[in-house]
Amino acid sequence: MFKSLGDPTRLRIFSFLRTRCCAVALGDQGNVHTLQGPTVGEVCCQVTGLEKINSTISFHLKEMRLAGLIEVEKRGKFMVCNVNRDAVAKLAKYLGEDEAPTGCC
Amino acid sequence: MFKSLGDPTRLRIFSFLRTRCCAVALGDQGNVHTLQGPTVGEVCCQVTGLEKINSTISFHLKEMRLAGLIEVEKRGKFMVCNVNRDAVAKLAKYLGEDEAPTGCC
DNA sequence: ATGACATTTCGATATTTCGCGAAATGTAGT
DNA sequence: ACTACATTTCGCGAAATATCGAAATGTCAT
Numbered sequence: 484m485f486k487s488l489g490d491p492t493r494l495r496i497f498s499f500l501r502t503r504c505c506a507v508a509l510g511d512q513g514n515v516h517t518l519q520g521p522t523v524g525e526v527c528c529q530v531t532g533l534e535k536i537n538s539t540i541s542f543h544l545k546e547m548r549l550a551g552l553i554e555v556e557k558r559g560k561f562m563v564c565n566v567n568r569d570a571v572a573k574l575a576k577y578l579g580e581d582e583a584p585t586g587c588c
Numbered sequence: 589m590f591k592s593l594g595d596p597t598r599l600r601i602f603s604f605l606r607t608r609c610c611a612v613a614l615g616d617q618g619n620v621h622t623l624q625g626p627t628v629g630e631v632c633c634q635v636t637g638l639e640k641i642n643s644t645i646s647f648h649l650k651e652m653r654l655a656g657l658i659e660v661e662k663r664g665k666f667m668v669c670n671v672n673r674d675a676v677a678k679l680a681k682y683l684g685e686d687e688a689p690t691g692c693c
Numbered sequence: 694a695t696g697a698c699a700t701t702t703c704g705a706t707a708t709t710t711c712g713c714g715a716a717a718t719g720t721a722g723t
Numbered sequence: 724a725c726t727a728c729a730t731t732t733c734g735c736g737a738a739a740t741a742t743c744g745a746a747a748t749g750t751c752a753t
Binding site for chain 4: 490492535536538539542543559560561
């Protein structure tokens with residue numbers, strides 16, 4: 484995930500996706516449903532201002548998905564993207580915790 | 589910083605440095621003194637088990653220093669390394685905060 | 694079915710990055 | 724000054740990465 488966030492384009496994508504809320508609802512069987520989110524094309528427009536080609540954004544989104552940073556869901560003709568909040572929370576926790584044993588120095 | 593943490597070797601270095609406390613003391617004029625910490629050679633030994641050459645570790649430490657992730661200080665013949673806790677805290681804060689505007693979706 | 698649209702895959706290319714080993718630099722002690 | 728040691732710099736090759744554009748895939752609407 485750090486590697487994923489390490490690329491400037493992906494960090495911008497990440498930042499953009501965070502400004503769009505990740506709507507979630509519980510289904511009948513208690514399963515989680517993501518309701519909506521930006522599409523690949525929308526990410527491309529908003530993040531790079533069409534500076535980058537769709538296929539490039541698609542590539543980065545795939546990387547981020549494989550890293551577990553985001554979730555991508557099919558919505559008819561589109562693919563909608565959302566930040567994986569649990570994963571990000573874990574990452575924040577890792578950075579936030581203090582690993583130094585007491586009295587180490 | 590994300591890019592820095594994205595490399596496996598550097599993440600191991602980071603993790604190792606965090607287990608060694610960053611001792612700090614106030615000097616006579618209120619200036620901050622880092623007291624001690626692992627040397628480059630020690631990092632090389634502990635992190636890679638001598639799998640990697642010193643120059644390689646030096647390269648990574650430089651990257652991490654330029655990224656603002658660690659601080660390196662001259663201590664006579666040695667260079668001692670410590671995590672930049674403020675920077676890491678900021679990073680954790682960035683990941684931890686919720687950027688989605690209320691009622692976005 | 695056909696056309697329009699969204700996205701992904703593929704191939705090619707340019708750039709970056711990592712790693713090693715040798716040489717250079719710098720410091721401490723004798 | 725000389726030696727021993729710690730670290731950095733440099734040159735280079737190998738591998739990974741980012742980007743583009745074209746072609747392929749998949750979906751919706753007519």
